[in-house]
């Protein structure tokens with residue numbers, strides 16, 4: 001990469017020299033500035049591919065430079081050098097838009113990894129390797145909220161900062177995380193999603209960090225953990241609020257040190273992983289309740305992104321519905337039916353407690369149930385679906401369960417409800433609180449419905 005230029009900003013001459021020598025060994029050109037004023041002047045006169053700045057400078061802070069670059073050279077990545085252990089300043093720099101940070105004393109392998117990653121962000125990301133699995137759908141939607149999310153995703157893809165995505169279930173948090181990865185220079189390495197709530201507490205450490213053969217009963221062979229699987233790529237911690245407290249401590253350490261220790265190993269292994277996390281819970285409340293460590297919260301929540309509920313961006317519904325129907329058509333033997341204008345209007349009025357995932361379920365069911373090639377309002381079964389809305393009043397106390405009246409609720413729908421609820425229960429290993437959440441209803445409403453449908 002002989003033509004790439006790096007701007008070094010540090011007031012200590014020997015650090016400038018060390019960096020210049022390192023870069024020239026990497027085949028990179030560099031120029032150095034001793035303070036902010038010199039740096040600004042150099043930025044105005046020459047083109048750079050990366051800035052590396054100390055935070056404490058004689059005429060201001062490296063954060064001022066991060067802000068200056070954000071404003072005047074928004075595509076130029078800036079990394080900051082921070083004093084060892086000063087995590088607060090590192091986080092402030094990431095929030096201000098720094099691409100990444102480097103602790104003093106500078107470790108050369110880490111410096112090289114940072115430079116390589118930064119220079120990749122400065123050039124357009126390569127195409128995915130042939131045969132790569134392009135699972136992720138595009139983020140669809142015409143609403144200003146989705147425009148904002150797409151623009152933010154494009155910006156965040158250029159940074160290494162941890163991003164915390166929150167929003168109701170089914171709003172597209174995982175899809176957003178995939179998009180950040182897919183648009184980032186890490187896209188040729190793995191995107192590894194993990195549902196933190198689904199791993200038994202006693203196996204979490206081994207799942208995350210791997211283990212050596214014989215390190216515990218059942219460890220019959222060496223096994224790589226999720227951090228190693230995501231090395232060079234992105235680890236997506238879904239439902240991060242469900243991580244057991246002892247594991248939270250270990251995760252924090254792994255993030256800060258950028259090293260992990262497999263269970264049973266004596267030596268640590270360096271890892272280069274970008275962390276994205278999500279939960280439908282309010283993580284700040286979890287911290288206040290003592291269920292989530294504040295220091296880890298602070299470390300994961302460097303940049304926060306909200307996935308808004310579908311009812312707040314109803315104008316996205318037609319495009320999403322069309323996309324879902326097209327996909328169903330590609331999967332099935334016959335083309336998917338189309339929505340009648342009335343059916344579309346009904347969808348646009350629905351509240352979607354289960355968000356886009358609920359829209360997918362409604363359309364899949366309607367495709368199976370409709371006559372001919374047109375979905376009519378009745379095929380959507382929205383009345384009944386609204387019946388299980390979280391905000392729908394719980395009209396029946398669990399103990400005055402009404403008898404099933406086949407005339408008011410047709411048999412197909414009952415079977416369907418039974419199947420949806422049973423699937424949710426199986427997915428959550430019969431955790432009713434979690435199943436109720438996934439279904440977008442209260443625990444009381446689920447209990448009532450279980451009785452009514454005779455599931456126990």
Ligand SMILES: Nc1ncnc2c1ncn2[C@@H]1O[C@H](COP(=O)(O)OP(=O)(O)OP(=O)(O)O)[C@@H](O)[C@H]1O
Nearest residue numbers: 138139140168169170171172173174175280356357
């Ligand atoms: N903007 C969107 N464009 C296209 N598809 C979307 C969009 N948002 C969500 N989806 C689709 O909706 C489904 C649910 O999305 P996803 O799994 O990302 O939600 P989530 O918020 O992570 O849910 P949970 O909190 O339950 O894990 C997926 O099939 C996803 O592809």
